[in-house]
Amino acid sequence: NAGVTQTPKFQVLKTGQSMTLQCAQDMNHNSMYWYRQDPGMGLRLIYYSASEGTTDKGEVPNGYNVSRLNKREFSLRLESAAPSQTSVYFCASSEAQGLGYTFGSGTRLTVV
Amino acid sequence: KQEVTQIPAALSVPEGENLVLNCSFTDSAIYNLQWFRQDPGKGLTSLLLIQSSQREQTSGRLNASLDKSSGRSTLYIAASQPGDSATYLCAVKGNTGKLIFGQGTTLQVKP
Numbered sequence: 688n689a690g691v692t693q694t695p696k697f698q699v700l701k702t703g704q705s706m707t708l709q710c711a712q713d714m715n716h717n718s719m720y721w722y723r724q725d726p727g728m729g730l731r732l733i734y735y736s737a738s739e740g741t742t743d744k745g746e747v748p749n750g751y752n753v754s755r756l757n758k759r760e761f762s763l764r765l766e767s768a769a770p771s772q773t774s775v776y777f778c779a780s781s782e783a784q785g786l787g788y789t790f791g792s793g794t795r796l797t798v799v
Numbered sequence: 800k801q802e803v804t805q806i807p808a809a810l811s812v813p814e815g816e817n818l819v820l821n822c823s824f825t826d827s828a829i830y831n832l833q834w835f836r837q838d839p840g841k842g843l844t845s846l847l848l849i850q851s852s853q854r855e856q857t858s859g860r861l862n863a864s865l866d867k868s869s870g871r872s873t874l875y876i877a878a879s880q881p882g883d884s885a886t887y888l889c890a891v892k893g894n895t896g897k898l899i900f901g902q903g904t905t906l907q908v909k910p
Contacts, residue, residue: 718896728886728901738895745897777842779898787833788890788898792842 689713691791693778699797700768708763708794710778718781719761720745720788721753723774730777736761768798801826801893807900812879813909820874820904822889827867833898834863834874835888843888847874879908 691712700706712719720735732745734753742753750772752764765772780786780790812818822832831850835843847856847863849872855864862875864877876883885905893899 720898727902730890730900732897732899735897765909779843781898787831787845788892789845790835791845795840 691778691780693791693794695774695794696792696794699799700765701799702769704768705764705766706768707765708776708778708796709760710762710791711760712778712780712789714780714782714789715758716780716782716789717758720779720781721751721761721763722777722779723747724777724793725774731770733776737792749791752787765796768796770798772796773798801829801899802892803889803891803901805887805889805904807904808902809905809907811907811909814879814881816879816908817875817877818879818906820876820887820889820906822872822874822901824870824872824891824899826893827870828894829867830891830892830894830896832863832865832872832891834861834872835890837886837888839885844855846887855867859889879906879910881908884908 694709709787717738721733724730736742736755739758754762760767777796779788808865823890833848834846849865865872886905889901891897
């Protein structure tokens with residue numbers, strides 16, 4: 688099925704541990720995005736990649752790094768996880784400026 | 800800075816009612832506006848996409864309108880069903896290319 692695939696779906700980390708969230712899309716979209724969703728805060732943009740080879744900070748980039756590995760894949764890394772990073776993380780992709788976004792099913796991360 | 804607001808935050812209606820969800824945005828310089836549906840514990844499903852040059856889009860029982868000049872969009876749901884119960888999110892895409900979300904309206908349709 689065409690779309691955006693995120694792995695893992697669930698993860699529990701201890702404070703200070705690191706991990707990488709994976710995202711891949713098979714729609715040949717140029718742009719990819721990472722959002723986090725928290726109760727009462729809505730969806731907030733962490734990082735985005737307008738095209739292969741470029742990445743830019745979003746609204747809440749602190750504590751995260753990203754890699755646009757190729758056109759299909761955009762990963763999000765937590766170098767030293769903190770309880771404040773407990774959230775649901777969504778990856779999305781978009782073909783062009785005027786077109787809509789497609790979202791993955793999310794990764795539910797808990798940092799204890 | 801673009802800000803998106805959705806009112807009401809929650810809505811409960813009996814089955815069969817027609818209803819309207821509201822979305823407002825502060826910067827009218829947008830490329831498009833997208834309505835999403837999110838079921839509990841799930842991802843976002845795109846419902847309707849309205850380009851900045853369009854006034855409305857329709858899909859089945861859903862109709863979304865856009866008034867750029869006033870910074871408003873509405874999502875109209877006709878003949879609501881219990882299966883429509885979900886959170887509905889409005890998001891606008893501006894000239895930065897970023898999608899800015901409202902906080903959503905949680906809809907409950909009672910049988």
